Amino acid sequence: MTTPAIRATALNKTFRSTDGTSVVAVEHVDLTVQPGEIVAFLGPNGAGKTTTVDMLLGLTSPTSGTIELYGATPHHAVVDGRVSAVLQTGGLLTDFTVRETIQAIAALHGRPDRVDAVIERTGLAPLASRLVKACSGGEQQRLKFALALVPDPDLIILDEPTTGMDVAARQAFWDTMRADAETGRTIVFATHYLAEADAFADRTVLMADGRIVADGPTAEIRAEYGGRTVTFRPPSHVVDGQGIDEAWLDAVRAAVAPLGVTELEVASASLEAAFLALTSTTEAQEALR
Template identity: 80%
Template structure:
């Protein structure tokens, strides 16, 4: 049987607050992620996403429960180069060029042959000679992604990976992600862009208050918890109807035709609606 990329069982993390009270950031989650999946981690602030990701990377230890990355401890998997991360925090050396930065990290990993590979893979060729401090926020984010690919990891964990990127760079980034996943690389990303998760994640894990509230194919999460809407536009007014299926839709069209209603629009269930239903929080757009 193939070893999963990541397996968490009963994963719990408890912190002690300033007043001595205990705060449960992650509350006994079970999660298995297979190789080649693209998985979106969603949740409002305080949901436990960041703490969970930190445990995936071995940056913090669970209070209880277990976590394995390709059958090893997270720390061992990181040391072996099987896992890389692109985090929101963590700076770059501003007076290095893009190429010099990648070359330095490649030397640390003993992988000098990866320099040109990752530059091409991430579309950084035109920026290779530019100083890091002269790069935009989105360009620096692409550089961080390139650095994560240097050891040729099996699993890449990304925290808000496209922050600061323009629309074209974001599309190029996700094209690269899809190609990597097709080659067997596993992608786990936390994002506040619900539309991005909807468009690019095969699977969505939605967290709230330290627990997993939904976990499944993104389309199924969207359909199960979001409402589908049909808007009818008769000559004088519009009517909203919820819970539409294809078979009933054809009957509705025929029934309404004598009333002069010809403009009919059906909107699919949205991931945002599922987010709101499951967390009771305001979705971040």
């Protein structure tokens, strides 16, 4: 039997607020990710995504529950170089050049042989001699990604990895990630760019109020919860309807044609619509039942 890349069981995390009350950040989260999967981790602010990511990486301990990465504790998996991360937080050595920064981390991992390969892989060659403090936010994010690749990990966990990148840089980043995924690397990423999750993730996990409210193939979640919209233009106004599939489209066209209706369109199911439905308080509670 293949050992899962991630196995989290009954994870709970509570914090003590300044007034002494307990705040539940993550509640009874079960998550299993198999090697080679590409998983998007979505949820509104305060949903528990970042806390869950921190627990997966061993940066904070669960109040209760267990976590294994490739059968080991998060700490040991990270120390062994099997797991790397690109996080929103965490600074860089601003007075080092890009190359010097990668060389320093490579030395810590005992992998000086990876420096040139990582620079090339992440498109940082033109920036190699630039001081980190002279790099833009997006360029620094690419450098963090390069550092995550130094140990050649089996699993990369990314928390909002393209924050600060422009459209072209985001596209280049995901091109690199797709190439890495094809080699069998496991990728788990949290993002607020729903288009990225829709385009890249085979599987989507949605969190709301500290709990997982949906977990499955991205296309299935989009289809089940996103719905479809039929839009057409009568002579004087626009009418919208939902839930119409392809089988009904020709019938609708035939029915409305005598009325002079034009511009009949069917919009496919939207991950954004599914996200909004599943992470709203009422819908999230219903989905958990």
